[in-house]
Amino acid sequence: METSSTNRSAFASWLLCLLGVTLVVAMGLGHGSGWGRGVQRSGMEKRLAEQLPALGARSSYTSSQTCLSCHPDQHHSWMTTYHRTMTMRALPETVLGDFNGQTVLSDGLAYTVSRTNDTFWARMPDPDLVMQAVQGKKGGDLTRIPSVDLQVVMTTGSHHYQTYWVESPRLEGLMQTLPLVYLIEDQRWIPREAAFMRGPDDQERLVTQWNHHCIRCHSTGWNPGLDDRSGMLNTEVAELGISCEACHGPGKEHIAYHRNPFNRYARHLGSEPTDASDLVNPAKLDHQLSSHVCGQCHGVFMPNNDSAMDVAHKGVQFRPGENLHDKRYYIQYPKDPDDKERWADFQANPQFFAERWWEDGTVLAGGREFTAMSASGCYTRGKMSCLSCHSMHQAPPEDQLTPQSDANASCTQCHQEAEYNERIESHTFHSGESSGSECMNCHMPHTTYALFNAIRSHQIASPQVASSLEHGVPNACNLCHLDQTLAWTQSHLVDRYGHEALEMPLEHRETAASILWTLKGHAAQRAVGAWHMGWDVAQKTSGGDWLSPYLAILLNDPYPVVRYIAKRSLESVMGEKVPDYDFMGDSSDRQRTYQEIMAYYATNVSQRGGDGKLLLDDAGQIDQRTYRRLLRQRDDRPITIKE
Numbered sequence: 001m002e003t004s005s006t007n008r009s010a011f012a013s014w015l016l017c018l019l020g021v022t023l024v025v026a027m028g029l030g031h032g033s034g035w036g037r038g039v040q041r042s043g044m045e046k047r048l049a050e051q052l053p054a055l056g057a058r059s060s061y062t063s064s065q066t067c068l069s070c071h072p073d074q075h076h077s078w079m080t081t082y083h084r085t086m087t088m089r090a091l092p093e094t095v096l097g098d099f100n101g102q103t104v105l106s107d108g109l110a111y112t113v114s115r116t117n118d119t120f121w122a123r124m125p126d127p128d129l130v131m132q133a134v135q136g137k138k139g140g141d142l143t144r145i146p147s148v149d150l151q152v153v154m155t156t157g158s159h160h161y162q163t164y165w166v167e168s169p170r171l172e173g174l175m176q177t178l179p180l181v182y183l184i185e186d187q188r189w190i191p192r193e194a195a196f197m198r199g200p201d202d203q204e205r206l207v208t209q210w211n212h213h214c215i216r217c218h219s220t221g222w223n224p225g226l227d228d229r230s231g232m233l234n235t236e237v238a239e240l241g242i243s244c245e246a247c248h249g250p251g252k253e254h255i256a257y258h259r260n261p262f263n264r265y266a267r268h269l270g271s272e273p274t275d276a277s278d279l280v281n282p283a284k285l286d287h288q289l290s291s292h293v294c295g296q297c298h299g300v301f302m303p304n305n306d307s308a309m310d311v312a313h314k315g316v317q318f319r320p321g322e323n324l325h326d327k328r329y330y331i332q333y334p335k336d337p338d339d340k341e342r343w344a345d346f347q348a349n350p351q352f353f354a355e356r357w358w359e360d361g362t363v364l365a366g367g368r369e370f371t372a373m374s375a376s377g378c379y380t381r382g383k384m385s386c387l388s389c390h391s392m393h394q395a396p397p398e399d400q401l402t403p404q405s406d407a408n409a410s411c412t413q414c415h416q417e418a419e420y421n422e423r424i425e426s427h428t429f430h431s432g433e434s435s436g437s438e439c440m441n442c443h444m445p446h447t448t449y450a451l452f453n454a455i456r457s458h459q460i461a462s463p464q465v466a467s468s469l470e471h472g473v474p475n476a477c478n479l480c481h482l483d484q485t486l487a488w489t490q491s492h493l494v495d496r497y498g499h500e501a502l503e504m505p506l507e508h509r510e511t512a513a514s515i516l517w518t519l520k521g522h523a524a525q526r527a528v529g530a531w532h533m534g535w536d537v538a539q540k541t542s543g544g545d546w547l548s549p550y551l552a553i554l555l556n557d558p559y560p561v562v563r564y565i566a567k568r569s570l571e572s573v574m575g576e577k578v579p580d581y582d583f584m585g586d587s588s589d590r591q592r593t594y595q596e597i598m599a600y601y602a603t604n605v606s607q608r609g610g611d612g613k614l615l616l617d618d619a620g621q622i623d624q625r626t627y628r629r630l631l632r633q634r635d636d637r638p639i640t641i642k643e
Contacts, residue, residue, distance in 0.1 A: 051153040051167040052089065053175065053211060054236035060250035061221035061238035067251065070258065075244075077393040081400065083242035085158035087218040092118050094155055096162045097182035097189065106179040106191035107205050109142060113152075113180070113189070120152040120164075127176035127207075128168050134207045142205075152178060154210070154240070156218060159397075160184060160451045161195065165210055173235050175210035190584055194560040197449060197523060199638025211235040212312070217297035220246040223315025236315075247293050247392065248279040249320045280321040287385035292324035294386040295370030300356055301328040332375055333361035355642040358447070359471035362459050364524060366450020366643045372458035382414055384460075411439040429496055435480065435537045445476035446535070447528060450643035452564050454531035462497075465490045468513065469502055472525055472635075478513035479532045482542040485613050486513045511630075512613045518550045519630040523559045523639035530554050530562060534569025544573050546606035546614050549622050552597040553631065555581060556590040559639075563590070570597070598622075 064084075068075045078084055088094040099115040109130075112123040125145040133140050150166035154175060157163055162182045168174035179192040192206050208214065211233045215222045221238025238245065245251050257263050282290040295301075296318050303311045307327060311317060318327045333353060334342035346353055356365045363372040370386070378384035389405040404410060412421055419427040420439075430436025442463055446454035465486055467473040477489040486508040493499040507516060517529035532538045533547045551573065554566035563583040571578050577600065581593045605620030615623040 051151065051173075053173045053215075054234075055238075055240065058221060058223070058236050058238050060252045061245050062251045062255055063239050064243040064245070066255050067244045074393050078244065081392060081397045082159045083392065086156065086242055087214075087240040088155050088158075089240065090120050090152045090155050090164065094158075095120055095152070095164075096155075096158065096184055097164065098187065099152075102189060104180050104189045104191060107193055109145075109179075110147075111178065111180055113178075121149055122152055122164070122166060122178050123147050123149050124166070124178065126169060127166065128170050130205070131176065131207050131209070134205045156210075156214065158184075160453075163192065171232060173211070174233060175235075177206070177208045177210070179206055190560070194584060195452075196643065197527065197559060197561050197639060197641040199640055200558040201638065202640065209233075216316075218242070220244075221250065221316065224312055225315070226309075226312040228313075242297075246296075247282060247320055251279055254279045280319075282320065283387055285321060287379070287383040287388075289321060289323065290387055291370060291373065291379070291385045292318075292322070293320045294390075295324055295330075295374070298367060298386075299370040299374075300331045300368050301371075302331070303327065304329055330371065330374070332371065333357045333363075335361050355640045358467070358473045358524075360467040360473050362457060362461070362467070362473055363448055365641050366448050366453075366455050368448075369458040372448070373460070376458070376460035378414070378460045384414070388413070408437075408439045411443075429492070435541070441480060441537065442476045445474070445479050446531065447474055447479075449524060449527055449641055452561055452568075454528045463489070463493065464499060465493065466502060469504070469508065472517075472521065474513070474517060474525065474528050474532075479528075479535075480538050480541050482514040482532060482538050483512050483546070483608075483611070483614060484542075485509055485511060489513070510613060511615065511626075515550055515613075515615065516630065518554060519627070520633040520635060522635035522637055523557075523562055524641065525635075526554060526557060527559070527562050527565055530566040530569050534565075534572040536572070539572070543606075543608065546608055546611075546616065547573050548597055548601050549627070552594045552601075555583070555594050555597075556587060558636075560584060574600075 064075065064078070085094070097113065097120075099113045099120045101112065101114045103110050103112040105111075109125050111125075114121050114123070124147060125142065126148050127150070129145045130142060132138050133142055133145070148169055150169065152164045153167055154165040155162055156165070161184055164178040164180070164182075165175040166178055168176050177192070180189050181192050181195040182189055193202075196206075198204075210218075212224045212226075215224060215235065215237065219237040219240050220243045223236050225234035225236055226232075227234055238250075258267075280293075282293045285293075301324075302308070303317070304327065307317055318324060324330070331345060332342060334346045336342070356363065356368065358364045361375075363369075363375075373379050373384065373386070376384070389402060389410045390400045391402045392400060395402050395405075402410075404413075408420075408424075424437050425432050428437040428442070435441055440456060443460050444456040444458065445463075447457045448455045463476040465475060468475045468478070468486055468489075475486075475489065477492070478484060478486060481489070487504045490499070490501060490504060494501050514529050514532065517525040518533070521529065530551060533551055539547075548570060551566045551570040554562055555570070557563050557566065560583060567578070567581055567583050574597075579593050579596045582589065602621065606614070606616055607620065608614060609616055609620035610618045612623075615626050617623055
């Protein structure tokens, strides 16, 4: 383990290491590099393999295919997961995007996608020159960079959207991003910068190389392969995507052992102890070590200082079953005033924290579930693990939730007291059959953002208004009771649970919290608020006929992700009555759609006329004066979320 003094410099050293790898590649375009190729295939697949990082068995890794013969059921269930399809070769059966000759602008540069037989292509500004200009700090007019035709060789994503990679024209095996995103449900292309929460004035171009960044969580048995002499990346991976060995450990010795029939019989008869090469079953580890298996990707971390360059040179250091903290420095939001090390991290890198946490220390960025859970009492004082709710082999792929995880059984397996079971109404003050008595709706609200969605916080906590009042973090009560004020929530928490009553400003006594978040909140609040206005549970609790004016204004929000979420929620409120709308369209067109919806609402008003906390007059019309005043107070600080 590292000493405190070394940890204090962890941010700086790791960020410099990453920057150094990037700059070396960006500045070294004249250097050559060569390394082993992947498995040779005939025809198109052979040519494709030649452009990818070296694929196949390496070091102690083998591949998921070798697991199939002995573990067909587990292999089959894994095959259905989005973990398997996280990264794939670009083949007709894996490419979901419509390569139809369309041209899409990304930060002012033109990208044209097309298909020739079973191969996929992009005509794009030379990605090496773009990388050199952006990451190498060369600057210049990027629109003057010549375009090149490059084959799309690799995909990332298969659930919500899919992105694509091309090989560098000059550096073998270096995967350059095609900065477009294909939205699977919408069946459309958008520029990559529109798919992420980032400030509207953020001029930083999203130029990424897969080999030293995405590789760490989107492949198995990875090694960036930094060569100090050439400065190039001789990248190799055992397998694209998250496969068996990512969770169970390298399998080469295990397979060799069990291919010997005498060893198998001995194991079967119990006459031989477990061999030293045996793989790890996360379900048989303690709750911390099993969670570390997931935490190797689902966390905010960096390598320990003494291993940072080893990662760049040799690749993945962690093996399932090991203590992850021995290999990495896990970053947490500082809460203990005496934790000088964490506060030093925070003070040195405030923007780093702002891009991943709410201001009260609750995790904001999706994909960081281990970081969130490991800050929860259920993990630190109890025995909660990722496997308490999730399974890679016994759950549908949408969220990998076990059958009991959609109900309260995930929680009551530990919380067996009567007040959480047969007498749950005495604890929740809601009907036992209602959504208000579902543990996760109160203790794991959807306050984390990723992939155009609000997702459940994995930082288990009880509802309270202090964070909403002091830091603007949406609370579980008001995310379900969209039509109620923060003062209303506080009154119930004081009466029912003995919370301390805080001084409540006038606006929190007069106006529903959801309206304040959507009209005057910052972009993360607006995104979370808009998502909940489309949540069926909240609509059933709060009604939906008053929501359209608050979603309509978000159709012209400065952030594309907020506009997208608002449009989707508006469709759940208005159905087919939503006018034609393109969240990537011109501002004038988006404003016109807003006006059409407001005009429609004026003749189809809410039945809750006179409800002042919803800004409705007696006739059900919007109090335009207050509506516009709150809108003028919108928090326009730039928000970036590193999901």
